[in-house]
Amino acid sequence: MIKSYFDNMVDGIEKSLASGDASARKRYALSVARLGSRLYSGKDKVAWCGVTAPFDLLNSMGVTSCFVEFIGAMLAGMGAADPLLGKIEDAGYGPDTCAYHRAVIAAAKDGMMPVPDFLVATSAPCTGGLAVMETLAREFSRDLFVLHIPQTDDPDSVSYLADQLRELTDFVAFHTKVPFDMEKLRAASVLTNQARKLMVDAYRLAAAKPSPVAGKTLNNFGVVVALLLGTQEAVDVCRSFRDEFARKVERGEAGVPGEKLRLLWIQNRIQFKNDITDYLENEWGAVVVADELNAVTFGPIDPDDPFPGIARRSISIPLNGSVDRRLENLLSMCRDYSIDGAINPCHWGCRQGTGASAMIATGLKAAGVPVLNMDVDCIDRRNFAPGQIKTRLEAFIEMLSENKGV
Numbered sequence: 128m129i130k131s132y133f134d135n136m137v138d139g140i141e142k143s144l145a146s147g148d149a150s151a152r153k154r155y156a157l158s159v160a161r162l163g164s165r166l167y168s169g170k171d172k173v174a175w176c177g178v179t180a181p182f183d184l185l186n187s188m189g190v191t192s193c194f195v196e197f198i199g200a201m202l203a204g205m206g207a208a209d210p211l212l213g214k215i216e217d218a219g220y221g222p223d224t225c226a227y228h229r230a231v232i233a234a235a236k237d238g239m240m241p242v243p244d245f246l247v248a249t250s251a252p253c254t255g256g257l258a259v260m261e262t263l264a265r266e267f268s269r270d271l272f273v274l275h276i277p278q279t280d281d282p283d284s285v286s287y288l289a290d291q292l293r294e295l296t297d298f299v300a301f302h303t304k305v306p307f308d309m310e311k312l313r314a315a316s317v318l319t320n321q322a323r324k325l326m327v328d329a330y331r332l333a334a335a336k337p338s339p340v341a342g343k344t345l346n347n348f349g350v351v352v353a354l355l356l357g358t359q360e361a362v363d364v365c366r367s368f369r370d371e372f373a374r375k376v377e378r379g380e381a382g383v384p385g386e387k388l389r390l391l392w393i394q395n396r397i398q399f400k401n402d403i404t405d406y407l408e409n410e411w412g413a414v415v416v417a418d419e420l421n422a423v424t425f426g427p428i429d430p431d432d433p434f435p436g437i438a439r440r441s442i443s444i445p446l447n448g449s450v451d452r453r454l455e456n457l458l459s460m461c462r463d464y465s466i467d468g469a470i471n472p473c474h475w476g477c478r479q480g481t482g483a484s485a486m487i488a489t490g491l492k493a494a495g496v497p498v499l500n501m502d503v504d505c506i507d508r509r510n511f512a513p514g515q516i517k518t519r520l521e522a523f524i525e526m527l528s529e530n531k532g533v
């Protein structure tokens with residue numbers, strides 16, 4: 128079922144591109160669909176991973192890899208997560224754990240995930256994810272490599288993680304029977320740096336007034352594009368966005384005509400079909416112009432000594448480390464994007480997200496950016512109450528409009 132989903136997606140997008148729809152979002156969707164198709168092809172070496180795994184390193188070693196939460200999000204987007212969540216809860220998994228993870232375990236137990244060649248777990252962004260990887264390794268009877276991601280990027284922590292990454296190359300080579308090739312990792316690092324620079328430019332352009340983005344343009348982009356790092360595909364996708372935004376900014380073209388309010392989305396988007404961004408844009412001219420997870424928090428990698436740079440990137444993600452550091456990133460985004468207000472979906476079961484929500488709301492409010500904390504589950508739509516959400520959004524947007532005098 129999932130293989131044909133990706134294959135049909137590839138066919139459909141290729142046809143749409145051939146008929147002249149060359150939007151950056153389409154090109155990006157094609158790259159992601161092709162990745163999904165390769166994961167399920169049965170031909171590639173496959174690794175299921177944690178979110179902060181070094182995908183450029185794995186790509187350079189010929190491994191098609193993906194973080195497992197991607198499958199939870201995809202199932203929710205397809206409308207296929209609900210029965211799986213019900214089933215796994217009946218099997219004893221608590222409904223108060225992250226539904227990304229419950230959906231993935233249910234999918235693996237139902238034979239909806241290909242058996243990987245090996246797994247690479249990461250202790251960030253959450254140790255819940257680590258536990259899921261241990262469960263999957265048992266389920267698939269495959270070897271698991273665990274990357275312990277430090278919370279800070281001091282020299283000792285970076286070198287601790289860089290050493291683990293070097294050990295990972297031995298583990299991967301053992302399972303693929305292909306020796307590690309430093310030249311290939313050097314080439315992948317150069318491509319990662321090119322994609323990074325294009326991302327920085329694209330985000331800078333997205334901050335223009337009016338913004339060239341609509342609420343869905345960069346939906347899930349920052350997290351998912353990491354899967355393509357180290358490949359020409361990542362560079363091409365990032366260039367498409369950079370060029371599309373540059374053209375729009377030059378013409379003064381808004382992603383949403385009549386942009387009135389500029390919003391920041393905190394942490395993950397809601398992955399099942401919903402009309403929140405349409406409602407905000409159509410009813411209020413309120414546009415999600417920035418996402419917390421669409422930020423370049425890491426520097427370029429030294430291609431001649433890539434392991435420390437890859438380590439720093441894994442450590443740098445917003446959900447790792449202290450809430451103070453996270454708050455600093457959010458405040459800087461609020462300034463860069465001239466944000467009027469922020470929406471935090473407070474995904475049920477996410478200790479990082481809901482645990483930090485009060486501190487983030489207080490910190491942003493002190494800087495003049497009101498925050499709406501919404502209690503939703505970004506994967507499980509069984510308790511989703513669109514009417515209630517819209518009522519809360521309406522009150523929030525009215526308050527922002529009054530503050531701004533629009």
Ligand code: SF4
Pocket residue numbers: 196225226227228252253255256395446474476477478479480
């Ligand atoms: S939403 Fe939270 S608990 Fe779930 S995978 Fe992301 S960080 Fe982990």
